[in-house]
Amino acid sequence: MVDAKKEAKLAKKLGFDEEGSLYILKGDRTIEFDGEFAADVLVEFLLDLIEDPVEIISSKLEVQAFERIEDYIKLIGFFKSEDSEYYKAFEEAAEHFQPYIKFFATFDKGVLWLTPVIPTLWEADGGGLHEPWSWRPAWATWLQRNYL
Known part of the structure; x- marks a missing residue:
């Protein structure tokens, strides 16, 4: 003290x-x-x-638990691997905003398709992010479910 x-x-x-x-x-x-x-x-x-600044989502049950979180601002990202430079930047941001914003990540494409209503940033194979049109349907579904 x-x-x-x-x-x-x-x-x-x-x-x-x-x-x-x-x-x-x-x-x-x-x-x-x-x-x-x-x-x-x-x-x-x-x-x-x-707690770890980024919680890894790797199963359908974890996706469902993620969707039930209502008390916190939450952010989820999809990355090729934990070695990705984008994941490392995501993790650094998570450390900065911890515990005010909950950060989640997945490395499994199958997990994201289990529930396509999660607004997600996608990492392209060659680096960078896909164009917004590639993830707009997830936003549309999410907006429709939560706001329309």
């Missing part, structure tokens, strides 16, 4: 600028806890930070 008044130099070095705030240090990141100061809320926040 850092007392910003007694340890002003340390607080300034760490970027702790709001008195009465709670900051979590994870690796080289400083994450400000902006939730309710209640034990159960803080524990849930810390448990979310311990």
Whole structure:
């Protein structure tokens, strides 16, 4: 615990600028806890930070569980492999936004076709992303189910 008044130099070095705030240090990141100061809320926040930043979806049951998540902003990406430069960038973004946005990924084309209603970014064989027309049907289905 850092007392910003007694340890002003340390607080300034760490970027702790709001008195009465709670900051979590994870690796080289400083994450400000902006939730309710209640034990159960803080524990849930810390448990979310311990989880892997990207959850891998590899089965129909996991797709169904993904679809039932309503309390969080969620993002899913399809990648050729965990070695893909796009997956590594996706993972880095997930670390930055964790635990506020839930990131999911799959490397199995079959999983995506089990439920074509998930808006998804597609990675092309030659690198880059397919043109938007290649994934528009998924968006249309998703929009129709959720908003129309």
